[in-house]
Amino acid sequence: MTDSRSRCGECPTRRFCLARDLDASGLDRLSALLAPPIQLSRGDYLYRFGDRTSALHLVRSGAFKTLTVTADGEEHVTGFHFPGEIFGLTGFTTGVHEDTAMALDTSSVCRVHVDELPGLWGAGCDVAFLRLLGEKESAATRLRILLSEPRAASRLAVFLLQLAERQRRLGRTTDVLYLPVSRTDLANHLGMTLEALSRVISRLSRAGLLAMERMEVRVLRQAELETLAGSR
Amino acid sequence: MTDSRSRCGECPTRRFCLARDLDASGLDRLSALLAPPIQLSRGDYLYRFGDRTSALHLVRSGAFKTLTVTADGEEHVTGFHFPGEIFGLTGFTTGVHEDTAMALDTSSVCRVHVDELPGLWGAGCDVAFLRLLGEKESAATRLRILLSEPRAASRLAVFLLQLAERQRRLGRTTDVLYLPVSRTDLANHLGMTLEALSRVISRLSRAGLLAMERMEVRVLRQAELETLAGSR
DNA sequence: ACACCGATTTGATCGCGATCAAATCGGTAT
DNA sequence: ATACCGATTTGATCGCGATCAAATCGGTGT
Numbered sequence: 307m308t309d310s311r312s313r314c315g316e317c318p319t320r321r322f323c324l325a326r327d328l329d330a331s332g333l334d335r336l337s338a339l340l341a342p343p344i345q346l347s348r349g350d351y352l353y354r355f356g357d358r359t360s361a362l363h364l365v366r367s368g369a370f371k372t373l374t375v376t377a378d379g380e381e382h383v384t385g386f387h388f389p390g391e392i393f394g395l396t397g398f399t400t401g402v403h404e405d406t407a408m409a410l411d412t413s414s415v416c417r418v419h420v421d422e423l424p425g426l427w428g429a430g431c432d433v434a435f436l437r438l439l440g441e442k443e444s445a446a447t448r449l450r451i452l453l454s455e456p457r458a459a460s461r462l463a464v465f466l467l468q469l470a471e472r473q474r475r476l477g478r479t480t481d482v483l484y485l486p487v488s489r490t491d492l493a494n495h496l497g498m499t500l501e502a503l504s505r506v507i508s509r510l511s512r513a514g515l516l517a518m519e520r521m522e523v524r525v526l527r528q529a530e531l532e533t534l535a536g537s538r
Numbered sequence: 539m540t541d542s543r544s545r546c547g548e549c550p551t552r553r554f555c556l557a558r559d560l561d562a563s564g565l566d567r568l569s570a571l572l573a574p575p576i577q578l579s580r581g582d583y584l585y586r587f588g589d590r591t592s593a594l595h596l597v598r599s600g601a602f603k604t605l606t607v608t609a610d611g612e613e614h615v616t617g618f619h620f621p622g623e624i625f626g627l628t629g630f631t632t633g634v635h636e637d638t639a640m641a642l643d644t645s646s647v648c649r650v651h652v653d654e655l656p657g658l659w660g661a662g663c664d665v666a667f668l669r670l671l672g673e674k675e676s677a678a679t680r681l682r683i684l685l686s687e688p689r690a691a692s693r694l695a696v697f698l699l700q701l702a703e704r705q706r707r708l709g710r711t712t713d714v715l716y717l718p719v720s721r722t723d724l725a726n727h728l729g730m731t732l733e734a735l736s737r738v739i740s741r742l743s744r745a746g747l748l749a750m751e752r753m754e755v756r757v758l759r760q761a762e763l764e765t766l767a768g769s770r
Numbered sequence: 771a772c773a774c775c776g777a778t779t780t781g782a783t784c785g786c787g788a789t790c791a792a793a794t795c796g797g798t799a800t
Numbered sequence: 801a802t803a804c805c806g807a808t809t810t811g812a813t814c815g816c817g818a819t820c821a822a823a824t825c826g827g828t829g830t
Contacts, residue, residue, distance in 0.1 A: 374679055378768035382686060384679050396679060398672030405679070423668065427659040436655065439671060440630030446678035447606055447616050447628060447637070453685035454614060454729040456818070458787070489808060497686040502787055504809055536610035688788070690817070721778060734817055736779055752777095 314340070317416075322390030322476055323364055327434045339422040346409035348486075352394075354406045359397030361417035365389045368413020369486055371495075374405045383495040385449075386410070386487060388472060392438060411486040411521075453497050455535075458506045461496045463535035466516070470525060483523040510534075546572070549648075554622035554708055555596055559666045571654040578641035580718075584626075586638045591629030593649040597621045600645020601718055604637045615727040617681075618642070618719060620704060624670060643718040643753075685729050687767075690738045693728045695767035698748070702757060715755040742766075 314320045314328075314337050325336055343366050346352060352363065352370060370387040372394065384405060387393040396404040398420075418426070426435075452464045470480040478484075485492075493503035507518050515531055517524040525531060546552045546560075546569045557568055575598050578584060584595065584602065602619040604626065616637060619625045628636040630652075650658070658667075684696045702712040710716075717724075725735035739750050747763055749756040757763060 374683070376683060376768075382679075382683050384682055395671045395675040398668045399676060400672075404676060420668075435667065435671075436630045436652075439627045439667075439674065440632075442671065442674055442678070443627040444631060444636060446674070446681070447614075449678070449682060450616055450685065451606070451608060451614050453682065454726075456729075456786085494686075497688075499788060500808080501789085501810085505787085508809070536608075688816085731818060732778080733780085733819085737817085740779075 317366065319366060319389045319476065323416075324392060324434055324438065326390075327437060332434075336418075336426065339418055339425050341417045341419055343414045343416050346413050346415070348409055348411050350409045352407040352409065352415060353403050355403060357403045359394075359401055359403050359420065361419045362392060362423065363394045363407070364392050364416040364418075366414040366416050369410040369484070370407050370413060370415075371410055371487070371491060372405045372407050381494065383491050386485075386495065388484070389476060391472075395442070457534075458496075458498050458502045459510065459534050460536075461498065462503070462506050462510070463531045465492075465496055466523060466525060467528075467531060467535055469523070470528075481525060483525065484521065485518075485523050486521045549598065551598060551621040551708065555648075556624060556666055556670065559669060564666075568650075568658065571650055571657050573649040573651055575646045575648050578645050578647070580641060580643050582641045584639040584641065584647060585635050587635060589635045591626075591633055591635050591652065593651045594624060594655065595626045595639070596624050596648040596650075598646040598648050601642040601716070602639050602645060602647075603642055603719070603723060604639050606637045613726065615723050618717075618727065620716070621708060623704075627674065690728075690730050690734045691742065691766050692768075693730065694735070694738050694742070695763045697724075697728055698755060698757060699760075699763060699767055701755070702760075713757060715757065716753065717750075717755050718753045 314325045314333050317323075317325075320326070320333075325333055328336060341361065344352070346368070355375065365387050367389055370393065371383055372385050372387065373381055373383045375381050385393060387407075394403065394405065394407055448468060452461055452468070455461045455464060466483065469483050469485065473483055474480050487495075489500045489503055489507075493500040496503065507516075510516050511518065513530075515525075515527045515534075517526060546557045546565050549555075549557075552558075552565075557565055560568060573593065576584070578600070587607065597619050599621055602625065603615055604617050604619065605613055605615045607613050617625065619639075626635065626637065626639055680700055684693055684700070687693045687696060698715065701715050701717065705715055706712050719727075721732045721735055721739075725732040728735065739748075742748050743750065745762075747757075747759045747766075749758060
């Protein structure tokens with residue numbers, strides 16, 4: 307009897323993750339290769355910079371952040387990761403993680419050990435990997451466009467709209483966005499100071515466009531946010 | 539007799555591209571699957587936004603730029619691509635290119651048609667694809683860090699140092715960097731106006747840190763550039 | 771050599787966000 | 801309730817880069 311927690315067929319987010327494109331046989335194969343999911347609490351490290359890259363990670367529930375530290379000691383929050391998303395691939399080039407991953411909330415991740423990955427080749431799984439390549443590249447492009455916005459308000463607007471889009475793909479409502487992220491981390495990720503972010507949030511809240519709390523964001527006037535996102 | 543131009547064994551950049559990790563049998567397999575390289579002149583489009591994604595592209599010589607156009611009509615130069623580098627993967631998710639690729643100079647690209655890609659699975663090639671995933675993610679991280687620099691001079695410095703690193707991997711000298719890119723495109727890619735870029739270049743040139751011409755950049759004082767790159 | 775046109779540089783002004791500083795909020799332990 | 805500490809907000813100043821404008825450079829064709 308297979309451990310029920312490692313079986314994709316019963317996973318609530320299986321239709322949105324790596325397994326999305328797999329047929330029944332591919333799903334069985336993936337299920338067999340998956341290591342039991344890891345449970346983490348807020349603030350727990352999943353892996354740290356310099357750890358050996360032992361597996362591919364796939365968010366099952368909760369949320370993670372990844373960050374890198376540059377040579378001069380600056381910390382950069384490279385991304386936030388939600389259910390169905392794969393992260394931490396930087397380590398595949400060198401075999402050692404080039405970033406650090408931390409749980410932002412009570413979370414769990416599925417893993418495929420690198421030694422098992424070749425077992426996924428062929429039969430639908432290859433398609434999944436090509437999609438993964440394309441999606442990672444697309445995500446990088448979107449982030450590039452976001453960071454090119456000169457206005458802080460535009461950057462926040464673009465980020466929130468992209469976040470809403472991600473939640474939409476998960477089949478969740480988009481009026482309340484799940485975002486268990488500190489101001490410091492969010493500002494860092496958006497390429498601005500936390501003071502600048504705080505001011506933007508205050509301004510947009512006062513204007514009634516949105517409402518941000520510790521864990522949740524409410525988009526109150528999507529159309530106006532879209533205008534902000536597009537306006538230079 | 540195989541068309542000599544499609545055979546990786548004779549390609550001057552084979553040790554730096556997808557084929558890098560392949561053994562002899564993998565190399566033969568790749569060679570057999572490669573479509574004959576395409577030759578392009580400066581300004582030629584390799585593919586455009588909306589074209590069907592028919593192949594994976596690999597720079598053999600010259601240089602390319604990729605760009606996307608956002609909903610509001612803004613153009614974003616998402617990257618410059620040099621020999622040995624693979625680009626245009628965004629199309630693998632939807633089957634349609636989400637960006638446009640143009641030759642910046644007399645160039646040639648190798649291609650693997652998407653229908654042929656599954657023929658690459660297994661035996662060393664899978665490792666190459668995992669590396670590709672990791673490298674793409676790492677490149678995205680580096681770009682993210684670059685664009686987070688608030689100072690225009692820092693962004694340019696980081697870009698040039700990364701460019702030098704890329705050339706170093708190709709076994710070229712790093713005192714003269716090949717960069718057949720207009721000010722407009724470079725400024726766009728670096729997230730600043732061309733006036734700002736022009737001023738920064740003038741300032742750093744006057745200070746004797748570098749010399750930039752249409753096609754070439756000379757890094758005259760690498761140490762000082764590195765200081766600039768690191769300084770906030 | 772000349773006119774012409776795009777690319778690049780230089781000039782001047784202004785607004786936004788970085789920076790330094792201080793106040794306020796929120797949660798926790800005592 | 802109080803003290804305490806990190807997170808967040810608010811305040812004030814200043815510098816850099818966006819913006820608008822104009823000059824100059826460079827290459828092409830005549």
